[in-house]
Amino acid sequence: MxxxxxxxxxxxxxxxxxxxxxxxxxxxxxxxxxKTITKQEVADAQKAWGEGIVNIGKVFSEHGDYKAAATAHLNNFYNYQEGTVLFKPTLASQNQFRTDFEGALSYFVAGNSKYPEDAGFAINPWSAVRWENIGTKIIGNMAVAMGNYYFTPATGGNEGKVEYSFAYTKNNTGQLKIILHDSHYPYSPKK
CATH class of the missing domain: 1.20.5 (Single alpha-helices involved in coiled-coils or other helix-helix interfaces)
Structure with a gap:
């Protein structure tokens, strides 16, 4: 051998x-x-996103590190790690289009002099976020969802209705991430 x-x-x-x-x-x-994104993955991501917004406000109300909570929220749900995210928040008119992490963080927690109109949307605070998808379009590794989401003030009162369009993709580890966030109040004609 x-x-x-x-x-x-x-x-x-x-x-x-x-x-x-x-x-x-x-x-x-x-x-x-x-791998193709499913409508259930989008619905699950939306639910978790709403819970994250509620959590930021809760941390703020309890005098905790709400900025760290908002930073974690952005890192978890938005795909800034792999490039630009197109972010158009509801309550912005001066700097209404934001393409960097800093602009999104300012919208959620305020305190950035580059964005003086920001009052801290996520520290409002809210007790619930409810989603009403009008439609979800899935094309391979991208999903786009459009509809209304409703924010219930933690102090009580009626929920506020906001229109949205979100686009999602999977990052390099397979986690669903937001790459487009566009929200605004519904049109209200002058009487």
Whole structure:
């Protein structure tokens, strides 16, 4: 028996095994990114987003680190880690289009001199956020949802109705992330 041939054969088998594992890992990452988004994933993300907004206000009301809560919220739900997010908040008229993390954070918690009109939407605070999707369009690794969402003040009173269009994509780890946030009050004709 030729031990050199056996050693070469064994080395080749080990090398092929390692290579196939690496290809498999690479393919699984590709599969995660290109996997089609489902309407249920969008609905789950919306529900969690609303709970996050309520949490920011709760942390603020309890004199906690609400800015850290808002930063975590943005990191969890928005895809700033992989590029620009198109963010058009409801209550903005001077700097109504924002493409960076700093502008979105200011809208939620205020306190940034670059955005003097921001009053801190998420620290209002709110007790509930309810979503009413009019439609969700899914195209591969992107989903767009449009409808109304309703914010209930923590101090009581009627919920406020806001129109929205959100676009989602999956990041490189397969987590659904917002890449477009557009919201505004419904049109109210002058009487």
């Amino acid at each position: 030729n031990w050199n041939i056996i050693a070469v054969f064994f080395a080749a088998m080990v090398l092929l095994g390692i290579t196939s594992c690496k290809v498999s890992e690479t393919n699984s990452q590709i599969d995660i990114r290109t």
